[in-house]
Amino acid sequence: MNQISVIANAPEFTKGFVKELRIRWAHEEMGLSYTEIKVAHADLKSEDYLKLQPFGQVPYFQSGDLTLFESGAILHYLAIKNNKLIPNDESGRARTMSWLFASLNSIEPFVAQYFLVAKYFKSNEPEVIKKSFDLVHGRLGQLSKALNQNLYLENEFSIADIVMTTVLRDAYSMNMIEDYPNLIQYKERNEKRPAFIRALNDHAKLYGS
Amino acid sequence: MNQISVIANAPEFTKGFVKELRIRWAHEEMGLSYTEIKVAHADLKSEDYLKLQPFGQVPYFQSGDLTLFESGAILHYLAIKNNKLIPNDESGRARTMSWLFASLNSIEPFVAQYFLVAKYFKSNEPEVIKKSFDLVHGRLGQLSKALNQNLYLENEFSIADIVMTTVLRDAYSMNMIEDYPNLIQYKERNEKRPAFIRALNDHAKLYGS
Numbered sequence: 001m002n003q004i005s006v007i008a009n010a011p012e013f014t015k016g017f018v019k020e021l022r023i024r025w026a027h028e029e030m031g032l033s034y035t036e037i038k039v040a041h042a043d044l045k046s047e048d049y050l051k052l053q054p055f056g057q058v059p060y061f062q063s064g065d066l067t068l069f070e071s072g073a074i075l076h077y078l079a080i081k082n083n084k085l086i087p088n089d090e091s092g093r094a095r096t097m098s099w100l101f102a103s104l105n106s107i108e109p110f111v112a113q114y115f116l117v118a119k120y121f122k123s124n125e126p127e128v129i130k131k132s133f134d135l136v137h138g139r140l141g142q143l144s145k146a147l148n149q150n151l152y153l154e155n156e157f158s159i160a161d162i163v164m165t166t167v168l169r170d171a172y173s174m175n176m177i178e179d180y181p182n183l184i185q186y187k188e189r190n191e192k193r194p195a196f197i198r199a200l201n202d203h204a205k206l207y208g209s
Numbered sequence: 210m211n212q213i214s215v216i217a218n219a220p221e222f223t224k225g226f227v228k229e230l231r232i233r234w235a236h237e238e239m240g241l242s243y244t245e246i247k248v249a250h251a252d253l254k255s256e257d258y259l260k261l262q263p264f265g266q267v268p269y270f271q272s273g274d275l276t277l278f279e280s281g282a283i284l285h286y287l288a289i290k291n292n293k294l295i296p297n298d299e300s301g302r303a304r305t306m307s308w309l310f311a312s313l314n315s316i317e318p319f320v321a322q323y324f325l326v327a328k329y330f331k332s333n334e335p336e337v338i339k340k341s342f343d344l345v346h347g348r349l350g351q352l353s354k355a356l357n358q359n360l361y362l363e364n365e366f367s368i369a370d371i372v373m374t375t376v377l378r379d380a381y382s383m384n385m386i387e388d389y390p391n392l393i394q395y396k397e398r399n400e401k402r403p404a405f406i407r408a409l410n411d412h413a414k415l416y417g418s
Contacts, residue, residue: 068304076303098277104310106266106279108318109321116344128331
């Protein structure tokens, strides 16, 4: 049985934005079951937890003797293992990996730096906040051009779309993509997938009623 | 023949820190040859270039009909294709991917946010700069604990070590790892590899004498 770690009592503002959601979503898309390993928020930095997830975050993933961390690596493992959510052919797989890494290294960090500057470090310098916003806005504009009117990042729905959709949910929540209707449409199209709805629903149960 | 795009006239301060270095290094380790596609700095944002690399960066990679971007995806492709710099077994491969994604999503973005806040956005708020530094310093501390006295991130030198070493070179240049002797040793050990030295040498030729 596959197991994924989730936070038992995360702060309410994280609802819908925790990375375990990506792994739930993939399981639902693939028709795989999994169980949750519920971890108290305070225990994420414990020595025992850090042995499984060196950065004290969720999710880590277990299947038999194998323990993995990083949502990108877990998604890739599931896709290859089950031959789902990734094309069959070598070139299609490699291109899907380009987009998987792009979502995690060329988009998410830029969304995150704005969150850090404006909300977490609480910069009081309007110019710094503007530069930070302009940087992520530019990146999202490049993504918008590359996606164009395609339904998915590659020919078919893949693990790259799972990550990019969750990253765009973050960006949307901070009003970063309102200038890019195709990104909004892409995000909303993927959010309507029954597998996403089930995953989000199960994730939301962690937060009580 | 494999081809990788490189910047023909990048600013001097980027010398030794451009991501194409990772791909050169992998080729050298694997005993593969490649040719450079030299791109002028001003052309990185051209329509033609963005079709090959949506974010206007180097490298993109070409091999026959296949075009890839994102250094992580290119390294993964080369490793799988050549069965080098990645373990042979399923579990070892998956764990190596955890570290490859960790270097790109859990370490590099934190190094980058400090660079952005302190050097690029030029924040004048000491408290913001301190929070930004503390964040990356904490992450690097977690990495230091996880690496411990191991030689490599997994049992053998892999594509994950290529990326992590280049990320630590960035961090080192901003005095972020001086509290973590094992990270300095790890970085310096990998920098002594003949394949790295050849790759860095070829990269440096782009900058003139």
